[in-house]
Amino acid sequence: MDLSAAVWRKSSRSSDNGGQCVEVATNLPNAVAVRDSKDPHGPKLRFTPAQWRAFVGGVKSGEFDQPA
Template sequence: MPSRRADLTSATWRTSSYSNSDGGQCIEVSDDFLGVVPVRDSKRPDGPAVVFGSSAWAAFVSDMR
């Protein structure tokens, strides 16, 4: 069975604009991948990432606004 694991070693991460210096709960996303959006915890950059389909991520962001 082929692996469904994304290779994120080349990802460029950006921190949420809602992040602050108080160590709040923040996420980082990468815009480097066509069709998917990897998301990770900014406090654990070496930890796991969750990969969303682009349309699912867009719907989530829209609902959060």
């Protein structure tokens, strides 16, 4: 998939201290792309909008939380 038109954004909760951040591009037709902010020319993941919504929903509901 050609990602040259991707508009990448980082979470407003991310800092500029070189932490572990991802960037997301949601402006693509029928796709959401994700990349490592420290390696913008490296590999990217591509999801359908439905897959991305399911992932974000799982994060919000605590599906991926580590046991205490």
